[in-house]
Amino acid sequence: MNFMSKKRLGRQIQENKQDTEVKLRFYAFVAREELLAQLSTTQAGLSSEEAENRQDSFGKNVITVGNKNTVLHRVREAVVNPFNIILLLIAIITYFTDVVAASKPDYLTVTIILSLVLLSSLVAFVQSQRSNAAAEKLSKMISNKADVWRDGKLTEVPMDEIVPGDIVRLSAGDMLPADVRFLTTKDTFVAQAALTGESNPVEKFSDIRDKQDDGLTDIRNIGFMGSNIVSGSATAAVLATGNSTYFGSMAKSLSGDRAKTSFERGVDSVSRLLLRMMLVMVPIVFLINGLAKRDWAGALLFAISIAVGLTPEMLPVIMTSTLAKGAVSMSRHKVIVRTLGAIQTFGEMDILCTDKTGTLTEDKIVLEKYMDLHGEDDARILRHAYLNSYFQTGLKNLIDLAIINRAVQNGLQDMLDAYNLVDEIPFDFSRRRMSVVLADKSGKRQLITKGAVEEIIAISSFVEMHGRVWPMDEENRRMALATYEKYNADGLRMIAVAQKNEVPDSGAFSVSDERDMVLIGFVGFLDPPKESARSAISALREHGVRTVVLTGDSEGVAVKVCGKVGVNNSRLLTGRDIDRMDTAQLQEAADTCDLFAKLSPSQKERVVKAFQAAGHTVGYMGDGINDAPPLRQADVGISVDSAVDIAKETADIILLKKDLMVLEEGVIEGRRTFGNIIKYIKMAASGNFGNMISVIVASIFLPFLPMLPVQILTQNLLCDFSQMGIPFDSVDKEYIKKPHKWETRSIKSFMAFLGPLSSVFDILCFAIMWRVIGANTVELSPLFQCGWFVFGTVSQVLVIHMIRTAKLPFLQSNPSMPLFLSTFLVAVAALATGFTNISIGFDMQSLPLKFIPWLAVILAGYLLCVQLVKRLYIRRYGEWM
Structure with missing residues (x-):
């Protein structure tokens, strides 16, 4: 512009x-x-x-x-x-x-x-x-x-x-x-x-x-x-x-370039590497051929053709098609990808931070107990909780619905006619409570509050026991907390209920009215662990993903649930603990802690940052308002279709089913997608590096060009066709067992191993064409060029099957049918071109049949050596792709 x-x-x-x-x-x-x-x-x-x-x-x-x-x-x-x-x-x-x-x-x-x-x-x-x-x-x-x-x-x-x-x-x-x-x-x-x-x-x-x-x-x-x-x-x-x-x-002014994801940065780094190789190669080839053969025009054309051959023009296509195929595959597993680049980050994830409710539990909260401060059943507590949940007009969560369902079962709905809603003070995550102001038929007003136990006790100046109101002294506080802690330790999620009658007759109500309350009792809920949670967490662990629970719930419930589903609960940190830690201390603590309880949204965000600072790729799964900050902070935000709007809008990936097993399937698909992209990149990088060496050697020692521009371009076109099946290829189970990151250093080391090896067999092909076949004069250069054209094309096609797996190809690991067909058809096309008169159309001379056994020998030797080098590489670096 x-x-x-x-x-x-x-x-x-x-x-x-x-x-x-x-x-x-x-x-x-x-x-x-x-x-x-x-x-x-x-x-x-x-x-x-x-x-x-x-x-x-x-x-x-x-x-x-x-x-x-x-x-x-x-x-x-x-x-x-x-x-x-x-x-x-x-x-x-x-x-x-x-x-x-x-x-x-x-x-x-x-x-x-x-x-x-x-x-x-x-x-x-x-x-x-x-x-x-x-x-x-x-x-x-x-x-x-x-x-x-x-x-x-x-x-x-x-x-x-x-x-x-x-x-x-x-x-x-x-x-x-x-x-x-x-x-x-x-x-x-x-x-x-x-x-x-x-x-x-x-x-x-x-x-x-x-x-x-x-x-x-x-x-x-x-x-x-x-x-x-x-x-x-x-x-x-x-x-x-x-x-x-x-x-x-x-919007136009706000829509500037956003920060690039690790996937985009990785693609950029590889693209720069391949382009740098090309920019170094072209002048060297041009100068060598120009000086050696004194044909500067021919040298320029050859150098230009080499530049085309080294340009990975199919890289954008392979990227797009692989990611698109991955997104569609993930959707079949009920995982919806909002941004294609998130697929790679999803596969790279090694820490999954998740809320407890609905992911580890059934998300079907049942009201188990309604009790006074001594822990004895008291229907009056249920009545007050019911009035609070029914008359509040905000977001009715699972706790409200559980209270309403139990009250209806107990036939309490008739009491609603006796009250009118005057006002309410909605729930928020700093207060962790909500209140309603009700008036009965006589006009008498009552404030009823329910919420987190510590927060309700903090605003209560009195307690009610056996129909009498007493001051909230230290003894009564300890007694109330002892009842709470007993049932909380048994795995019940406890909510405190308080009320007061001294309410102003007019005017709006606010948080300042939530004081001098009378604590009357508790309601306890059970959200049973999901049967699939333990196996899902185990499956994620086997795939190198550590599950960490970040919950706003109390310690007792969190410890109980995590113990049942297989999350390590030997160490627990609460929001208070985190507030006392600086960044370095939190990072050190996070290294050994898998359970964080009673967290606020900002504390969840801090924990995610601590994992990221330690070099982890962090996924965060949440569906509530309080999950928006950590969802934004995480490398990949994961939510569910039933989540609140802001959570869905913030997330990169949406699960249509709130289940960790679905997530594990998505992780596998993400790694499969990334694996196929890496296959292409490592093939392109190592192949181009090998071609650089081969062309430089040929340019120095041969009195003619090893291949004409038209032949190089045709070979490039055939090789591009052979790689079209890569996005649809299968990936070894061993590869998807652990997360993988973009590492340009890994690609360079792969080039250093595989590139020179292909050059060795190119030079061997040159020697056979020169000495055995006798294509050692300028007049017979079309025959020489045809030999290298066939060997170069077929070897590049066959090596795809060697590179695509760390195992023995075909015997231990089979390619997908699209990849097998694309490589088979191109290999046949190359052989048909080299051994028939089709070669004449490309300024080549058809090969004699006696070249076939030599071709088979050098191809077999090349593939065997690739397999040996593969073993050495894996032994040194611990991985292949």
Whole structure:
């Protein structure tokens, strides 16, 4: 993009942003009645018919930046890459040397080069189209939804179907589906870090509290797409959707280059390595041939052809097709990949941090006990817990549902008619409790609070035992904690219940009212461990993945569950322990601890950072609001389709089934995908390095070129075809037993072993052609070139089967059928070309039949030596691929 284009784009972005700000400011400062009139809506929302009409007018509620998903964009990406650019430059030079400056124009070399570009671009585009279709299909399986008032009733609709004028209901964990004006709020805190960079949540209100000249993001009755509800609840009117939102107006300026993943950095490093090899090789070959043979034009053409032969133009194609095939395969295991590059990181993962609930447990919480402070059953405790869970309007979690189910079983639902909800103080992860204010028929008010035991005890000044209220002295505190610890140690998840009657008769209630409470008892829940969890953790361990539990639950429950599923619980660290540690101490502690309990979201994030600082690739699996910070921090974020919006949006990988066994299958597929990519890269790198040595030796000692440009290009085309089956190849079970990282050093050492070996047998082929076959004059150079063409092509094709496995090929490890067919057909094509008159079309002379046994001997010797070198390499480095 030129300077003027950038300037115009910047001006357009600024104008769009200003228009959006003016519109949102107008909506922020009008009365509610006028707002609804301006939006042509009502408090009861739109009709379905009107919503459809508006979607036709406003379009889908999605932000599009530069239309990167168009067919034209994918064509451009398929054609414009470093390798194709090099090939096109070489084609231009060849056109001038072979056609424009030649006495007899020769179009064959230019045609083959352009065919290479066309072939790689066509395959890349087809794979891109398939990848895009697969990605769209997979993304539909995990689309976020919103609660919207339509036709007078609350309906769940996909977020992209939200239109201006919709009335949405929001609660903790929800993403704001559009720019909205809040109509009602209750302790509504919104995280706006994506827009403002401010880490602390901002409280939002439904009334007008701000001044006209305040910053737009500081206006407290407006919410923005791209933010999410941290706590509380609200209803809101949709003001703008898609590109018309504040986030949409900023999208072009916010869509700069993101940080590259380890996969992208690895591909870049390998590409640079191969390109550097080519840039070093071309001048050397050009100078040697020019000085030795005094044919500078021929030397230039030969050097250019070598450059084409060394260019791994199929690298983008192999990458795209392998990743796309991996994504589709993972989807069959109920694992949806949101970004293709995450597949490699998934396979590289060696630490899996996971929450306990739902992954290690059945996610079916059952209320087991309701007891007073002495541990005796007391139905009054269940009644108070039921009132709290039923009347709270926020996100009803599994604990609330378990309480409601037990109360209904006990026939308590009739008591609800005696109470009205006056107000509530929603749950948040710093307080770890929630409260409701109820009024009975006489108007008497009562505050009922339930939450984490320590937090409830901290706000309680009294205890109730046997119908009497006593001060919360040290003895009563110890007695209450002893009851809690006894049942917690048995594996029950304990929640404390408190209440008080001294509640103000009017006004809004807040956290400050949660004091001087009367602690009345506990409710205990059981979430049994999953039967599959122990075998899944064992399977992950066998594949080199250590499972670490990070939970907000109490120590007793965490220890009990982890013991049953096979997570090491011999050492336990709590949130308090972590707060007392500095970074170095936490990193050292994390090395030996697999169980962290009573953690806040920020503490979970710290633990993930500690593992990363120690050099681990960390996956984090979570599905709650409190999991968003560690999901962002992890190398690969994993969530489930039933997770809250912000968790799904943050994750790289979505599981359609909340089960660690599904995760283990995904890890295996990730490693299989990465293994096939590494196969191609190591083949290309070692083959190119060997060709460099062979060509330099041939250029020094032969009185003619070892191969003509057209022959090199044809050989390159055939070898590219033979590798098309790599993305579909199988991978040895031993390879997927442990994680693998991108290591350029490993690729270089592989080149150093395999490259010179192929050169030794190239030189042996030269000697046989020169002495045995007698192709030792300039006149017989076409025969010599045909011999090396056949040996070079067939050996490169067969060595694929040697390199693809650390075992004996075909005897201990079989290739996939697509790879077998692609290599078999190319080998047959090379032999047919060399031993028939087809060779004449490529300026070669057909080989005599007496070359066949020699060809078989040097091919067998080469493959045998590769197998021997493979063993030496594995003995030295401990791995092959």
